[in-house]
Amino acid sequence: CWTQWFDRDDPTATGDWETLSDLRNQFPDKVCPNPVDVEATTLSGTPADQTGEVFFKYDTTSGFVCRNEDQNGGMCKDYRVRFSCPSSYCTEKVCWTEWFDRDNPSGTGDWELLSDLRRENPGQICETPQYIQAKADSVLGVFKRDKFYIYNPTKGFVCRNEDQNSRIAGTTRSGLDAADQPSLRDDEENIKDSLSLSLLFVFLKGLIF
Structure with missing residues (x-):
């Protein structure tokens, strides 16, 4: 195909x-x-x-x-x-995991590493994930203006504050959805004009666990 x-x-x-x-x-x-x-x-x-x-x-x-x-x-x-x-x-038949959110960006950034998620959610993630997705403010997609330190199904997701033009990377929340690529929005309440992001992600499960 x-x-x-x-x-x-x-x-x-x-x-x-x-x-x-x-x-x-x-x-x-x-x-x-x-x-x-x-x-x-x-x-x-x-x-x-x-x-x-x-x-x-x-x-x-x-x-x-x-x-x-x-x-x-x-x-x-x-x-x-x-x-x-x-x-x-x-x-092949595939299925998604639930959305995971174990960290917030108040320190060095938002660290959603696969190793940490497996430890905190035993049995919830397959042995060999095929894909990973991220979501911002309840909209699925990847953002061209953001820089992600790690974003792959073998390691997980990391958004470091030091890599962003804005001060703080987005937070992750739980949820599941599907949509086309979104655009970013500025946080109207942030006088420093940094971007307020909420990132979510999900792993695609394989057939064999």
Whole structure:
């Protein structure tokens, strides 16, 4: 089965960067762990290999990258990319854990490490989580303006205050929902104009526990 089409970047800067790592961060539950094929086309549907452009990356481990510096014309076209997933992934049944919230950002940040969550919630998280998701103010998604120290299903989630433009990272709360990527909102009561975030996350359970 194929994923949806992704178009997270425009070629106006250094090129069109549709890397697998960036796509997984932005769409954490939309790409399988080990894609078996990748396809890229322009937004109008022309296959990438028919455009005559040179690609820096175009594979199942890195994703797709077209750099402006490699083109005779000076700028890449705007591309979209999708990935093919193994049949076992497409047919397997998966389920979500509950939402976990063990820390608040009043110290160094919000630390929701998988090791800590397993210790505090024995038997509630599968042996090999496949995905992790985050939520802000009851809206699911990943935020481009935030910097996360750790955000993956093998280690968990960490938002450090020192990495943020604002003073304090968001807090995590329990809950379960699904939605498209949200936008951030400024905290109107914070005179220092820092961002007030509430982050939630969930692990995708596998079939074998």
